[in-house]
Amino acid sequence: MFDMMKVMGKVKEMQTRLKEAQDNLSSIKVTAESGGGMVKVTANGKKQVIAIDIDSSILKIEDKTLIQDLIIAAVNKANEEVEILAKEELRKSTDGILPSIPGVDFSSLMGG
Numbered sequence: 001m002f003d004m005m006k007v008m009g010k011v012k013e014m015q016t017r018l019k020e021a022q023d024n025l026s027s028i029k030v031t032a033e034s035g036g037g038m039v040k041v042t043a044n045g046k047k048q049v050i051a052i053d054i055d056s057s058i059l060k061i062e063d064k065t066l067i068q069d070l071i072i073a074a075v076n077k078a079n080e081e082v083e084i085l086a087k088e089e090l091r092k093s094t095d096g097i098l099p100s101i102p103g104v105d106f107s108s109l110m111g112g
Helices: 004-027 061-093
Strands: 029-034 039-044 049-054
Touching: 004 039, 004 061, 029 061, 039 061, 049 061
Parallel strands: none
Antiparallel strands: 029 039, 039 049
16 A cells, blocks of 8 residues: 655655765765866865866967866766766665655666
8 A cells, every 4th residue: 555654755855865965965076187187176075176286297379279178077086976976875875765655766866
């Protein structure tokens, strides 16, 4: 028999766990590089760039386009890596809850 109170309790627990997982995302940090390490970008689990490091050997005005391309590449790589880690963090936080609610698909909340 379908127990609505039990389902509501599970939803509330899932909301709490998702909030905790989302709060923890800012502690996830990923550093990605491009150009063989000439440009490094660090992003957090909320996909915010928090640091950029540029090797001084490429800081010449004639290399401006190259530097811009390397920054874009490093930012995109950092965002890809942090998305993987963020999904795993959310998956761990909701482990055991989501499959137990019959007929409800919460995978979109986890980016899945």
